[in-house]
Amino acid sequence: MNELLTAASVLLAITGVLYALWHDDIVNAISMVMPQHKENRGEFKNNLKSVLWSRAIPLLLATLCIMLVYLPPSIGIIASSVKGYSSFGFGNFHNYDPIATSFVLVEVFTSVLAIQSIVYVWKLISKLRESER
Template sequence: MNELLTAASVLLAITGVLYALWHDDIVNAIAKVMPQHKEDRGEFDKNLKSVLWSRAIPLLLATLCIMLVYLPPSIGIIASSFKGYCSLGFENFQNYDPIATSFVLVEVFTSVLAVQSIVYVWKLMSKLRASNR
């Protein structure tokens, strides 16, 4: 379990750094005001596409892949803990494993980044579709 936690933590740290580096670019692209006339939207569209393909989608793929890789063991840990608490009650605290709990917490943080990345991609794509109307 220690190796699994280490690997998951390193991958979360890498995606966290990418998120921190690219967050402002993504948010700024989402916040840009679309030019009123379709003829004036060339640079606007180019910027949105650039941020979408070079920042938002790679971040989404990274966080989603990491989340999906570590989801099965996390569900197993949660299910095992739930069964233990159902059968033993508070006595199950004797079986508490902070490493396993940390692993699940890393999965939760990765999942939050993945969901946020989905939202960013969706907003950028929606803005691009609106720009092309």
């Protein structure tokens, strides 16, 4: 379990750094004001596409892959804990494993980054589609 927690933590740290580095670019692209006239939207659309393909989608793929890789063991840990506590109540505290709990917490943080990445990609694609009208 220690190796699994280490690997998940390192991958979360890497995606966290990418998120921090690219967050401002993504948010700035989402908040850009679209030119009123369609013929003036060339640079606007190019900027949106650039941020979408070079920042938002890679971040989404990274966070989703990491989340999906560690989801099955996380569900197993949670199911085991629920089963133990439903069978033994608070007497199950002697089986408490802080490393397993930390692993699940890393999965939760990774899932939050993945969900936020989905939202960013959705907003960028929506803005890009709107600019085509």
